[in-house]
Amino acid sequence: MENITSLLGTLGADLTQYQGGDLASVTPITGETLTQLRADTAADVADRIAQAERAFRQWRTVPAPRRGELIRLFAEELRAHKADLGRLVTIESGKILQEGMGEVQEMIDICDFAVGLSRQLYGLTIASERPGHRMMETWHPLGVIGVISAFNFPVAVWSWNAALAFVCGNSVVWKPSEKTPLTAIAVQALFDKAMTRFGSDAPQGLSQHLIGGQECGRALVDDAHVALVSATGSTRMGRAVAQACARRLARAILELGGNNGMIVAPSADLELAIRAIVFSAVGTAGQRCTSLRRLFVQEDIYDSLLPRLKKAYASLAVGNPLEQGTLVGPLIDAHAFDAMQEALAHAHAEGGTVHGGERIEIAGGGHYVRPALVEMPAQTGVMHHETFAPILYVVRYRMLEQAIEWHNAVPQGLSSSIFTSDMREAEVFMSSVGSDCGIANVNIGPSGAEIGGAFGGEKETGGGRESGSDAWKAYMRRATNTINYSRALPLAQGISFDI
Numbered sequence: 001m002e003n004i005t006s007l008l009g010t011l012g013a014d015l016t017q018y019q020g021g022d023l024a025s026v027t028p029i030t031g032e033t034l035t036q037l038r039a040d041t042a043a044d045v046a047d048r049i050a051q052a053e054r055a056f057r058q059w060r061t062v063p064a065p066r067r068g069e070l071i072r073l074f075a076e077e078l079r080a081h082k083a084d085l086g087r088l089v090t091i092e093s094g095k096i097l098q099e100g101m102g103e104v105q106e107m108i109d110i111c112d113f114a115v116g117l118s119r120q121l122y123g124l125t126i127a128s129e130r131p132g133h134r135m136m137e138t139w140h141p142l143g144v145i146g147v148i149s150a151f152n153f154p155v156a157v158w159s160w161n162a163a164l165a166f167v168c169g170n171s172v173v174w175k176p177s178e179k180t181p182l183t184a185i186a187v188q189a190l191f192d193k194a195m196t197r198f199g200s201d202a203p204q205g206l207s208q209h210l211i212g213g214q215e216c217g218r219a220l221v222d223d224a225h226v227a228l229v230s231a232t233g234s235t236r237m238g239r240a241v242a243q244a245c246a247r248r249l250a251r252a253i254l255e256l257g258g259n260n261g262m263i264v265a266p267s268a269d270l271e272l273a274i275r276a277i278v279f280s281a282v283g284t285a286g287q288r289c290t291s292l293r294r295l296f297v298q299e300d301i302y303d304s305l306l307p308r309l310k311k312a313y314a315s316l317a318v319g320n321p322l323e324q325g326t327l328v329g330p331l332i333d334a335h336a337f338d339a340m341q342e343a344l345a346h347a348h349a350e351g352g353t354v355h356g357g358e359r360i361e362i363a364g365g366g367h368y369v370r371p372a373l374v375e376m377p378a379q380t381g382v383m384h385h386e387t388f389a390p391i392l393y394v395v396r397y398r399m400l401e402q403a404i405e406w407h408n409a410v411p412q413g414l415s416s417s418i419f420t421s422d423m424r425e426a427e428v429f430m431s432s433v434g435s436d437c438g439i440a441n442v443n444i445g446p447s448g449a450e451i452g453g454a455f456g457g458e459k460e461t462g463g464g465r466e467s468g469s470d471a472w473k474a475y476m477r478r479a480t481n482t483i484n485y486s487r488a489l490p491l492a493q494g495i496s497f498d499i
């Protein structure tokens with residue numbers, strides 16, 4: 001593996017400042033330890049939050065379009081360093097280089113969105129029932145925003161939150177996954193460069209990052225100075241964060257596990273469907289929150305679809321994600337590999353026929369697997385859980401209503417799709433009696449959302465929305481203002497109160 005200190009150096013980060021502790025930074029490509037880092041203590045967390053709070057008090061007075069200028073400069077840094085940051089994402093998370101770069105592109109895109117947004121933080125004007133009065137809504141920054149992110153999108157998820165949070169006038173304290181601290185260090189260094197170019201109205205401490213595990217996350221969530229916690233990760237983590245936020249009545253945006261399904265109807269364009277199924281199920285080695293995990297195929301086309309799918313699976317290039325031509329990189333660690341093998345054994349015990357799923361020896365201690373296709377007799381117990389690995393369960397269905405019922409019968413509700421050329425089926429799937437997910441697609445897979453839309457899901461996925469549309473409102477507080485420009489004081493609801 002290349003010299004990680006010099007790769008971080010090209011991104012403007014001085015790794016030596018962070019080295020020398022117990023937190024091992026490991027690359028899933030070979031299982032090698034890249035470096036040892038010092039984890040932040042509870043006192044460090046409190047100190048960073050206090051700095052962020054001070055920065056917020058200044059930043060909220062900077063006009064929003066000027067705040068957008070900082071994000072524009074940051075996007076310039078990202079553009080200039082896309083190849084190196086994308087490579088670091090690959091080294092730390094194991095996703096293929098194209099996906100590593102794609103993640104940085106997503107950061108650039110959300111920055112562009114946020115720059116435009118910085119001139120569009122609109123409120124409403126509302127008809128007042130009182131003569132000579134005007135009512136309106138104004139939107140104000142919230143304060144310190146805590147961002148907790150998962151290993152599988154080590155930089156993009158932060159940017160979905162942070163780009164909006166900054167233009168909305170907040171400061172941000174980021175707790176990245178303990179499995180991907182180096183990308184966070186690099187992103188902070190690029191942000192610092194943009195801050196320097198921006199000038200003196202960018203307050204010190206506006207963007208902070210923490211290095212450490214769950215304890216660090218807990219300290220962030222429990223701190224009364226953090227106005228909003230936006231947490232991305234497992235449902236287990238989300239439950240803990242939701243309870244901690246509820247205890248102090250803090251706001252939370254929760255982006256948790258998915259268990260995403262696709263229905264392939266008889267009129268589907270199978271060429272398109274197969275491409276979408278394979279990309280959605282095996283991309284990022286099945287470690288996307290939107291990865292396709294459950295496939296419902298109408299019984300009349302099952303026997304023509306399955307052999308083609310098996311053929312596509314057999315030809316997949318599994319290997320080192322830094323090498324050209326690789327489509328499937330490693331799992332994040334041994335724990336992920338064990339969880340995959342356990343789920344496959346479980347599926348087999350429930351009557352499933354497993355194709356693939358075995359370990360492939362590629363490089364040192366990396367955990368590489370052949371993606372698994374599992375033909376299931378019905379939607380059994382194992383299919384109700386998210387296993388964060390490339391396992392695709394396939395079930396036959398007869399009627400669309402039945403497929404939709406099965407599709408919605410799991411506790412998660414992130415992303416979904418249908419392949420059909422029948423307009424009625426497509427509309428039913430997107431209607432209130434169709435998919436119960438936050439994302440419902442037609443003739444594209446469930447995986448790979450655009451930043452322009454609001455991103456998030458229902459039920460155990462947590463209900464949060466991030467990124468595009470009006471998701472920015474979650475990072476601001478709304479005030480309703482009533483202005484009396486008359487010479488009287490009429491009360492609402494016709495009340496008279498003569499004194």
Ligand code: NAD
Binds near residue numbers: 212
């Ligand atoms: P994880 O839950 O193990 O960790 C996520 C983050 O939460 C890490 O930074 C971790 O340190 C922190 N954390 C864990 N427990 C905590 C606690 N009690 N308090 C505060 N912080 C805590 O998840 P992971 O293995 O890194 O990522 C995979 C999971 O993330 C999958 O379930 C996947 O579906 C989900 N995910 C969801 C989305 C989405 O947008 N819905 C996006 C990416 C990943």
